[in-house]
Amino acid sequence: MTAPLLLSALLLFLSHAVPSWPGVRPALMARMGRPGFMALHSLGSLLTLGLFVLAYRAADGGGVLFVPAGWAAPLVALVMPLAFLLLVARVTTRFGTLDAPDPPRGIYRITRCPGSLGLLLWALAHLNATGDERRVVLFATMAAIALFAIVKNDTVLRRNAGGRAYRAETSAVPFLALPGGLRAALAEFGWLRLAGGLAAYAAMLAVHPWLFGVSPLYWMN
Numbered sequence: 001m002t003a004p005l006l007l008s009a010l011l012l013f014l015s016h017a018v019p020s021w022p023g024v025r026p027a028l029m030a031r032m033g034r035p036g037f038m039a040l041h042s043l044g045s046l047l048t049l050g051l052f053v054l055a056y057r058a059a060d061g062g063g064v065l066f067v068p069a070g071w072a073a074p075l076v077a078l079v080m081p082l083a084f085l086l087l088v089a090r091v092t093t094r095f096g097t098l099d100a101p102d103p104p105r106g107i108y109r110i111t112r113c114p115g116s117l118g119l120l121l122w123a124l125a126h127l128n129a130t131g132d133e134r135r136v137v138l139f140a141t142m143a144a145i146a147l148f149a150i151v152k153n154d155t156v157l158r159r160n161a162g163g164r165a166y167r168a169e170t171s172a173v174p175f176l177a178l179p180g181g182l183r184a185a186l187a188e189f190g191w192l193r194l195a196g197g198l199a200a201y202a203a204m205l206a207v208h209p210w211l212f213g214v215s216p217l218y219w220m221n
Contacts, residue, residue: 005134008048008055009141015041015048016145022156052141062133072129073219079125080204080216085197086111086118092193098156101166106193109178109185112170113150120146 018024019041029037089107093114096102107114120143127139150172157163171177178185209215 002055002059005052005055005059005137008052009137012045012048012052013141013144013148015044017148017152019044020149020152022152022159056134056138059134061135064131065133065136066131068129068131073216076125076129077216079121081198081201083118083121083125084201084204085194086114086121088197088200089189089193090115090118092196093188098153098163099160100162101157104166104170104179106185106188106190108170109180109188111172111174112166113153113172116146116149116153117172117174120150 019028019037025037028040032040086107093106093108094102095108102108104112111117123139123143123146127136127143130136130139154167154172157167169177169179175182205216
C-alpha cells in the first residue's frame with residue numbers, strides 16, 4: 001500500500017468534514033450563496049473521490065492486517081438489506097433542515113440518522129469481511145465519514161430549540177425511541193420503500209461480480 005492512498009483517503013474525509021462543519025458551512029454560504037456553496041462542495045467531493053479511486057486502483061492490496069472470521073461474509077449478506085432499506089428511506093422521506101427539522105415521520109421515527117447509519121452498516125460489515133490494507137483503508141474511510149455525519153448533525157441539532165426538541169423525541173439508535181409508536185413508523189415507511197430497498201439490494205447482488213470481481217454470495221458455493 002502506498003502513501004497516496006492514505007493521503008487521498010484523508011482528503012476525501014476532509015472534503016466532507018470541513019465544508020459541512022457547524023460555523024464553516026454558514027460562513028461559506030453567506031459569502032458564496034447556497035448555489036455557490038453546493039457547487040463548491042459537490043466539486044470538492046467529486047474531485048477527492050476521483051483521486052481516491054485512482055489511488056485505490058494504483059495501490060496493491062498491501063499486507064493482510066487480519067483474517068476475517070468465517071461468519072464475516074454471511075454477516076455482510078444479512079446486514080446489507082438493512083443498509084439499503086435505510087438509504088432508500090432516507091432519500092424518499094422528508095426531514096426538513098437541521099435548524100428546523102420536520103416532525104419525525106416514517107424512518108425518522110425509528111432513527112434520526114438513517115442515511116449515515118446505512119452507510120456505517122455497509123462500511124463496518126465490509127471492513128469486518130476484508131483484512132487487506134487497501135480495503136481496510138477504503139471501508140475505514142467510509143465509516144469515518146458516516147460517524148462524522150452522525151456527530152456533526154447531532155451537534156447542529158443541539159444548537160437550536162427545534163433541534164433540541166427533535167433530539168429529545170427521537171434517537172440515533174434504531175427503536176430506542178419511537179415517537180408515535182412502531183405501528184405508525186411502519187405504516188409511514190410503507191411497502192413501496194420496502195420493495196425499493198430490497199430491489200436495490202437485489203440489483204447490487206447482480207452487478208457486484210461485474211463491478212468488484214467477486215460475488216457477495218461466494219460463501220454459499
